Amino acid sequence: MGIKTIASIVGARPQFIKAAPVSRALASDFKEVFIHTGQHYDHGMSEVFFTEMEMRPPDFNLGIGGGSHGEQTGKMLVELEKIFDNVKPDCVLVYGDTNSTLAGALAAAKAGIPLAHVEAGLRSYNRAMPEEVNRVLTDHVSSMLFCPTHAAVENLAKEGIVNGVHRVGDVMCDALLHNLANARARSKILRRLDLKAGEYSLATVHRAANTDDAERMRSILSGLGRLSTRVVFPVHPRTRKVIQEWGISAGSNVLMVEPVGYFDMLILQENADCILTDSGGVQKEAYLAGVRCITLREETEWVETVSGGWNKLVGANTNMIVDTYNTWHPQGERAPLYGDGHSAPQICKLISSTLG
Numbered sequence: 001m002g003i004k005t006i007a008s009i010v011g012a013r014p015q016f017i018k019a020a021p022v023s024r025a026l027a028s029d030f031k032e033v034f035i036h037t038g039q040h041y042d043h044g045m046s047e048v049f050f051t052e053m054e055m056r057p058p059d060f061n062l063g064i065g066g067g068s069h070g071e072q073t074g075k076m077l078v079e080l081e082k083i084f085d086n087v088k089p090d091c092v093l094v095y096g097d098t099n100s101t102l103a104g105a106l107a108a109a110k111a112g113i114p115l116a117h118v119e120a121g122l123r124s125y126n127r128a129m130p131e132e133v134n135r136v137l138t139d140h141v142s143s144m145l146f147c148p149t150h151a152a153v154e155n156l157a158k159e160g161i162v163n164g165v166h167r168v169g170d171v172m173c174d175a176l177l178h179n180l181a182n183a184r185a186r187s188k189i190l191r192r193l194d195l196k197a198g199e200y201s202l203a204t205v206h207r208a209a210n211t212d213d214a215e216r217m218r219s220i221l222s223g224l225g226r227l228s229t230r231v232v233f234p235v236h237p238r239t240r241k242v243i244q245e246w247g248i249s250a251g252s253n254v255l256m257v258e259p260v261g262y263f264d265m266l267i268l269q270e271n272a273d274c275i276l277t278d279s280g281g282v283q284k285e286a287y288l289a290g291v292r293c294i295t296l297r298e299e300t301e302w303v304e305t306v307s308g309g310w311n312k313l314v315g316a317n318t319n320m321i322v323d324t325y326n327t328w329h330p331q332g333e334r335a336p337l338y339g340d341g342h343s344a345p346q347i348c349k350l351i352s353s354t355l356g
């Protein structure tokens with residue numbers, strides 16, 4: 001039997017981070033064709049991750065960034081279909097819940113190619129989120145569903161999906177454990193921004209529910225501005241656009257910087273007193289680092305960080321942001337919710353045994 005070909009599809013910042021450990025694991029058993037849709041394209045949103053994590057450049061970059069959801073997803077679908085036609089992969093691998101994920105899933109399903117979904121089963125139960133639609137649809141056309149958590153397995157079961165479901169832990173934990181030593185050795189971000197460990201907070205905001213609503217954005221920035229600490233805020237390009245457009249100003253304690261690379265982000269996270277975010281990945285990384293997380297949303301897919309006592313959901317409410325920051329100081333053990341850093345090799349083995 002010849003070596004099998006896996007077509008991996010990435011496009012957005014967190015997907016480069018998730019794919020890095022999986023690609024490393026796949027290298028010994030498979031031929032991997034690595035496809036970047038181009039959904040994220042700025043150097044600081046894409047290339048920096050390939051460089052830092054020493055990933056080989058994508059075999060294809062579709063250059064499909066920007067545009068409406070339908071336009072973006074549709075263009076990706078057209079181009080992916082052509083590539084699948086040429087490459088004839090034995091399996092398509094997608095990550096998370098972005099438009100690149102959905103395009104890859106649909107292209108694979110239409111071409112009758114087995115689909116593997118890393119980060120399957122996550123649910124916010126909020127269908128207004130574009131990501132929720134992407135996840136539900138992707139899970140329902142996947143034949144291998146790699147769940148990071150117990151809750152994810154249960155969510156799938158509620159939708160009648162039980163075959164091909166594997167709880168493998170979280171590949172973001174693999175990525176973090178693999179890169180932390182390098183990040184500590186190389187990142188100069190604390191010195192560059194004149195920050196001391198434990199004496200600043202870190203914020204990120206990019207969810208559509210926040211960035212597409214001027215009131216919510218104002219309310220969040222007002223909350224950050226009222227914290228009695230410096231707040232480092234690496235600003236996603238989408239967020240920078242609306243902050244400028246709506247003329248929203250932040251307090252003088254809020255330091256808005258360009259998006260940072262993964263190494264700098266890991267260091268900013270582990271040394272922060274508090275993390276305020278609407279990011280999925282950052283909520284998990286806060287938990288792994290043992291840093292309290294205030295989530296700027298009404299619900300989360302990472303429910304175990306909340307029930308474990310290290311994450312609080314406050315939405316975009318200024319007073320809740322400030323009060324929670326001032327009064328809430330979680331302590332105690334953190335269960336190893338996301339595995340031990342060996343999720344990627346498990347995924348690789350399971351794909352191997354499923355494809356036969």
Ligand code: UD1
Nearest residue numbers: 012013039040041042045066067097098099130131237238
């Ligand atoms: C996307 C994902 C979201 C994920 C996030 C990770 C969807 C529906 N959303 O959201 O689930 O959490 O990525 O960061 O797939 N832009 C730039 N430069 C870039 C990238 C984006 O300027 O390198 C700007 C463009 O104006 C673009 C806008 O940001 O239109 C939004 O980008 P897009 O990829 O559509 O969505 P994100 O908000 O990044």
Ligand code: UDP
Nearest residue numbers: 013014234259260261262265279280281282
């Ligand atoms: N991240 C980064 N630089 C930043 C912001 C985030 O390297 O300026 C990393 C972060 O450490 C995490 C991932 O990007 O690993 C999270 O991606 P993002 O918040 O864009 O998307 P989400 O996880 O919400 O889908």
